[in-house]
Amino acid sequence: MSKKEIPLSVDALNALTETYPTPFHIYDERGIRENARLLQKAFSWNSGFKEYFAVKATPNPYILSLLKAEGFGGDCSSYPEMVLCDKVGMRGEDVIFTSNDTPAYEYAKAKEMGAIINLDDISHIAYLEDHVGLPELVCCRYNPGPLKGGNVIIGKPEEAKYGFTREQLFEGYLQLRDKGVKRFGLHTMVASNELEVDYFVETAQLLFELVAELSRTLGITFEFVNLGGGIGIPYRPEEEPVDLLALGEKIRVLYETSIVQAGLAPLDIRLECGRMVTGPYGWLIGRVLHKKETYKNYIGLDACMANLMRPGMYGAYHHVSIAGKEQASCDYLCDVTGSLCENNDKFAIDRSMPDVEVGDLAIIHDAGAHGHSMGFNYNAKLRSAELLLRENGEVVQIRRAETMDDYFTTLDFNGFEQFVV
Ligand SMILES: *Cc1c(COP(=O)(O)O)cnc(C)c1O
Numbered sequence: 001m002s003k004k005e006i007p008l009s010v011d012a013l014n015a016l017t018e019t020y021p022t023p024f025h026i027y028d029e030r031g032i033r034e035n036a037r038l039l040q041k042a043f044s045w046n047s048g049f050k051e052y053f054a055v056k057a058t059p060n061p062y063i064l065s066l067l068k069a070e071g072f073g074g075d076c077s078s079y080p081e082m083v084l085c086d087k088v089g090m091r092g093e094d095v096i097f098t099s100n101d102t103p104a105y106e107y108a109k110a111k112e113m114g115a116i117i118n119l120d121d122i123s124h125i126a127y128l129e130d131h132v133g134l135p136e137l138v139c140c141r142y143n144p145g146p147l148k149g150g151n152v153i154i155g156k157p158e159e160a161k162y163g164f165t166r167e168q169l170f171e172g173y174l175q176l177r178d179k180g181v182k183r184f185g186l187h188t189m190v191a192s193n194e195l196e197v198d199y200f201v202e203t204a205q206l207l208f209e210l211v212a213e214l215s216r217t218l219g220i221t222f223e224f225v226n227l228g229g230g231i232g233i234p235y236r237p238e239e240e241p242v243d244l245l246a247l248g249e250k251i252r253v254l255y256e257t258s259i260v261q262a263g264l265a266p267l268d269i270r271l272e273c274g275r276m277v278t279g280p281y282g283w284l285i286g287r288v289l290h291k292k293e294t295y296k297n298y299i300g301l302d303a304c305m306a307n308l309m310r311p312g313m314y315g316a317y318h319h320v321s322i323a324g325k326e327q328a329s330c331d332y333l334c335d336v337t338g339s340l341c342e343n344n345d346k347f348a349i350d351r352s353m354p355d356v357e358v359g360d361l362a363i364i365h366d367a368g369a370h371g372h373s374m375g376f377n378y379n380a381k382l383r384s385a386e387l388l389l390r391e392n393g394e395v396v397q398i399r400r401a402e403t404m405d406d407y408f409t410t411l412d413f414n415g416f417e418q419f420v421v
Contacts, residue, residue: 003237004365006283007031007389010324013285013361016387016395022361023286023303024401025372026387027058029066031281032368033391036070039277042248046255048268052096054229055081057274057369058282062388062398064088067277075229075272079106082113096226096272098141098187100162104131111135118187118226122168125175138176139185139226140164144206148190157190169210170217177220184220185270186211189228193235193275195242201250203227204269208258215264224268231276235317235366242276275369282368284308284384288322288360289339297334299356304338305345306381308367309374312344320348323361328354336362340379372399382407 007028008016016026036051043049052075053067059081064074065088073094074085085095097110100120104127110117111132118139119125128134143163157163164172173184186207191199207225215222234241251269259267286303310316320336322328330352338345347364356362375383386399 004319004321005326006321006323006363006365010361013323013363017285017287017361020385020387020397021401022384023284023301023307024385024387025282025284025307025367026389026395027063027278027368027398028281028389030389030391032063032066032278033070035281036067036072036277038244039271039273040071042244043251043269043271045248045252046269048224048266050094050268050270051277052094052226052270052272053277054272054274055084056373058278058371059084059373060386060398061088062396063278064090068094072277075274076110076115079109082106082109082115085115086113093137096139096270098189098272108132116185118185119164119172120162122164122172122175125172125179129179134176134179134181136181137183137185137223138181139187139224140169140172140176142166142169142186142188142207142210144188144190148203148206160190163188166210170214173214173218173220177218184222185224185226186214186222187226187228187270189230189272191228191230191232193232194230195232195234195239197242197247197250200227200231200242200247201254204251205254205258208254208267211267212258212262212264222264222267224270226270226272229271229273229275231271231273233276233279233366233369235319237319241280277369279366279369282366282371284364284367284371286362286364288356288358288362291356291358297332299334299336299353299362301336301338301347301362303347303362303364303384304340304379304381305342306338306340306375306378307384308347308364308371309376310370311347312342313374318347318367319365320351320353321363321365322354322356323363325354325356325360330354332356340381342378377402377407380407 052073054075074090076082077099092114095115097115098118141163145158211222286301290300292298305312332353335346336348382402385401388398
């Protein structure tokens with residue numbers, strides 16, 4: 001039994017597969033919008049609050065434009081991600097460019113768009129100045145190192161490749177100030193898929209104190225702090241979602257004492273969450289192709305790691321249910337697999353499933369972020385379609401499935417014959 005749900009009946013899903021063959025990803029517009037509104041509400045006390053959706057989580061213009069309509073901006077870390085934001089009308093400072101190991105042409109694009117540039121390293125101050133010129137507003141990414149505990153996906157901050165050390169921040173903002181930069185932001189991103197409210201409250205405290213110290217020491221004014229992304233989602237049925245209203249309220253209290261009373265307001269709160277925005281509102285649907293019983297039991301799907309890498313890549317848990325058998329008892333212990341020639345192509349290992357039959361539809365939950373977008377073409381597997389369940393119940397295709405021609409399009413079938421003599 002599971003409290004994980006999908007807003008489509010087994011019949012509706014089966015009917016959909018007649019138009020859109022499995023596997024496919026499907027997203028729920030209503031769920032995404034309601035959640036977006038809750039986040040806005042949680043921080044409505046901060047007049048400059050903005051969430052910059054981490055584009056990499058679900059880089060689809062339909063999803064981005066509905067998030068834009070809810071007041072979100074975009075967080076990009078590559079040129080094409082900036083182009084996607086531009087295409088849906090996210091412009092100027094509604095886009096933040098948080099990259100690392102960045103080539104100059106990407107900075108040039110960010111500057112041309114008027115996006116906020118978030119520098120990952122002190123050497124990039126001179127690099128940005130030399131290659132594209134410094135913009136009026138610059139943000140720097142802080143890596144607190146041993147001052148902050150890490151978590152599994154992102155690891156310990158001091159082992160993470162991102163950001164400036166504390167000393168480098170003081171030196172970096174000094175350089176920026178002396179080079180004529182007038183407007184400043186401070187950023188950090190230390191957690192990924194974190195479910196503890198207090199973890200983010202501590203991060204906010206760390207940044208508020210740092211803003212106070214940097215402002216005092218350097219005589220500069222900060223416009224915003226960006227607390228990064230990393231708000232987790234309850235991938236496991238027994239987990240609870242982060243209470244966004246409680247999070248907003250705790251940060252508000254801290255803001256009153258650390259920012260308002262220190263005379264540092266207004267300071268805008270920014271976030272750049274991806275996972276919590278779309279993750280729970282997307283599902284990967286695949287059909288059971290095969291049951292196999294050897295040393296273990298296996299249920300083989302027509303979806304594979306090319307559609308959802310997280311279980312294979314991080315051993316991440318994704319809940320799997322069988323359409324129409326949500327209430328059945330789960331007594332069949334098995335691995336749920338894909339078809340790649342890689343033994344880690346498993347959506348679930350030693351999972352108790354209901355009595356599954358070939359032809360059933362498997363629903364892989366919480367695949368709305370870092371799902372389709374992490375997909376790859378190993379084993380010449382083609383990436384699946386993305387569908388959107390509209391608020392009126394209509395289903396639209398927002399990305400078609402790849403075809404074999406897409407896969408072959410970068411190959412030159414005319415050249416190779418002359419080459420091999
Ligand atoms: C990936 C990433 C995010 C989004 O992370 P989520 O876990 O999806 O919230 C935000 N900011 C940066 C810099 C990232 O790399």
